[in-house]
Each structure stands twice: as structure tokens, then as C-alpha cells.
Amino acid sequence: MEANTRSTGRLPAAFLTPGSSSFMDFLGEHSPELLPGNRPLPPVQGAIEAPHGTTIVAVTFPGGVVLAGDRRATMGNVIAQRDIEKVFPADEYSAVGIAGTAGIAVEMVKLFQLELEHFEKVEGTVLSLEGKANRLSTMIRGNLGMAMQGLAVVPLFAGWDVDREKGRIFSYDVTGGRSEERGYAVTGSGSMFARGALKKLYREDLSEEQAATAVLQALYDAADDDSATGGPDLARRIFPIITSITEDGFRRFGEDEVAELARAIHERRLEEPDGPRAALL
Amino acid sequence: MTTPFYVSPQQAMADRAEYARKGIARGRSVVVLQYADGIVFVAENPSRALHKVSEIYDRIAFAAVGKYNEFENLRIGGVRYADLRGYTYDREDVTARGLANVYAQTLGTIFSSAAEKPYEVELIVAEVGEGPEDDQIYRLPHDGSIVDEHGSVAVGGNADQISSYLDQHHRDGLTLAEALKLAVDSLSRDNNGGERSLTAEQLEVAVLDRTRPQKRKFKRVLGRQLSRLLEPEEGAAGSESETESSGTEESDG
16 A cells, blocks of 8 residues: 555556556556555445535636635534535646535545646646546546445536636536536535526626625525525625636635625625526517 | 676675666756745756656655656656546545655665666655645655655755755745745755856746645646746845736646
């Protein structure tokens, strides 16, 4: 497992063999038991109960992309965690938000971050945004066995494409199928409601702050109609996580920043509980 | 049928050491210095693609002289070791001491195994701490020994002379610009006391900067920023803040 438990303490041959710049490939050869997809599953009847994360939304704007998620994890009809974090930086110019089985998803993100960092250190350059999105595809595909037992992970991947100079969003299905989304994308149990909201709120000329407001509105609507999605918790001061990726790299919105936006939306909703209205025609 | 000549073990080891030392002495030198905000690595290296200084992990960097394919192999082995260890345990559990130990074992085994040719490399593994007193610098010669260094260290062709110059002139609390100038001064002395002048294009410079907000403290100092730091005199002001701008490679914590 770890390097210096073997024989003389020198680096094992696998460490010094030139070859792949992929950490997952290295892990597959040297310690396959550490790869999430390589664990044998005990036969079980039906789905396994484990905490699930819920709604993730992403919106592009001219200078980049905003990725946000609520804070709730549920296990059946119980709220398993109120302040779970489901949006993570993948590297300097990309981020990943996860819906699905929380434990597996967090492990997948950890491995994905490491995969990107490892490539960068070994090769001395960063992967293209498409390359990163494809690596994530491979990882989701590796989880298919678990997904068929109800432990699925379905992420959203968003990043700033340094070559094309724009923010891009990739969504996935449970088999690792990848598709690029235009404008906005959603995943998780509240996604139907969030998508409906974004359909009416999205326009192409949003500023970063407006995009952040739009994703908060969408999460508010998702929490309104989906019991597994958590709305802003004003009493406990738990607010959704909002991140943005622009030319300057990844940034997570400060807690005060999000709190202010969330309060403003909440104030308006006290007057109009269904949120902003779109024109009929 | 011929009987091989008897060679005493002392002689065999001395020959192998001589072989490795000669290989290392052919290359240009690398110097590593502590400064107030971290550790700076300066190598004389005209190539932009083949690095002598590289990142290993959050707070750990690697510098090497000697044969490129051999130290590149060791570097990648080190990155794999660090990433695997950080993945198995936690990022905090990856230390320069552990890595230096693994390198020492590897180099030592290769050096004393008659079946393998000794590596013609000398490595430096450094880790930046919370404060200058927590910084660690390890020098790993070709035979698998470890030397714990403080303040400044040089490896490569002209190492003895450069080290003695650095020992005389290095002090604690240098700014980055001062440390960089001292490093360049030391590198530009050649064997017979003369001086060459080194320009920014001939240098590979990187820092482990403890003031960087990101988890990964390693950063290359390139292009304009490097020329500005190398300018005589007025470079002193604002030299520290410059390293923070323009992160090229990062994941945020």
C-alpha cells in the first residue's frame, strides 16, 4: 500500500516505471484495491440506505460560469446532514458539484482532484477542459456497479475554458455519458423545479452577481417543491454554496456575500412567495 | 577460461562513488536558499522544458542535478509516492522527511547493488513550514546518505566553491530579491575565481512561498517577474507580494 512497507524501503519498481501521467492508471496497476470501482460488492436485495446529496445548478455568464449547490443530505425521509458541502474546486479553472450518494461522491471528487493535480505535476502542463471532463466520465462509468444498487453519483462539471475563453458546463448521466450544456444545467432530486426556474430567469447577458442570484432563486424553488433540497437556513445561518470560475480562476463566494443575496431573495419572497414572474408573451 | 581479478570491496565502492561523482560534476549547479517567506530554488538551466526544479506536493519541492533521465524518474516516483500517501492517509501526512527517506533508500540500494549502475544524481528535497524555523532542507548525495541542511545549500558541478560563498554571505530574513541575487552571484563564479554574468533566460527559478493563500505553495518565477527581481537595487520594495500574482497552476483549498 504505502511505499516504504515493502522490502528494502526503496521505491517499488512501479513508482519508477515511466509511463502514464494518470494517477488512476498508476493506482490501478500498483494498488488496485484503492480504486473505488474495483471493490467487490456484496450481494444485497434492493437499494442500500445511505445519505444522498441533492440539487446542483450551474449557469454560464459572459465572463465565466457559476456553480452552486444546496446543503442538505437525506437518507430516506430523514435529513442526514444540514450543512454538507457538495461543490468543490477540481483545480484552478474548474469545479465539480455532486448529486447522489454522498460518501461515494466525496471520494470520487477527492480522486478526481488528485488526478488533475497529478497530471499537472508530472507533465508540467494542465489538461484541457474537455480532457478533464472526459476523465470524470471514466470515473462515473467505473461506479456503474454501485449505481445499479442505488448508490449512483451524478455530478455537474463546470469550468473556464482557457483556450476558447468562455465558461462551459458538462452534465453526466449515471453511465458516464457526458453532454455539454448551453446556458444552464441542473442535476439532483430538485432538478426539475430548478430547471423550470432557470428557464424563466436565464438570459445571455447576466453579470456574475446576477448569475449568482439566478442560481439562488432556482435553489429556492427547488427547496420549495422538493423535500430533499434544503433552502437557505436563516436561523442557523446555513446558506447554499456558490462558486464562480472566471478568467481569474476558481472563487468561492464568501459566506456574508451569499447571506446577503439569500436574505434579499427571502425578503422579496415574503411578498411574492412564488418568486419573480416572467412575462406571459 | 579466465578468472576475474580480485577487487577489494573498498576499491569497488570507491570506483562506483568516483563514477557517480564525475557524472554529477559535469552538470551545472543548483542552489537552494531560505528567505524570509520561504525557500527559493535557483538553477542554471537554459532549457524551458526540462526542469531541474519541480513541485512534489503542497509544501514540498524537488531539485536535482546529474543525469536527466535518472532524476526525472526519481521525481515522478516521488510525485507518485506523495500523491498515494496523501490519498491513503491525509494531505498533512506527506512530509519531506518521509520522502527524503524513501529517496535515500532507493539511491542507497542502487548504489550498493553490483547489478545496477549507480545513479549519477544528487537531489534536494525541501519543505516550507509555517515559519522559517520549521523549514526543512535535505540533500541526498548519490550514495543514499541524507544531509540535513540549514540556510543554504548547493549541489552540482561547482558545489564546494558555491557552498562556501553562500555560507559566508547568507543570513536569515533575506527578501526574495536579495536571496535571488545572492544565488545568482554564487552561481556566476566559476572554478578559477572569474565571474560570468547570468541572465534571466539562463535561470530556472521557483519558490516555496509560505504566504501563498493556496494549499500548494510551489510557484515558478518566470519572465517579467524574474527580470524585475534580478534588476539591481530598487527591486527590494514589493518583492514579496509579486509572487502571489498570476497563479498558473493551482487548486484552491
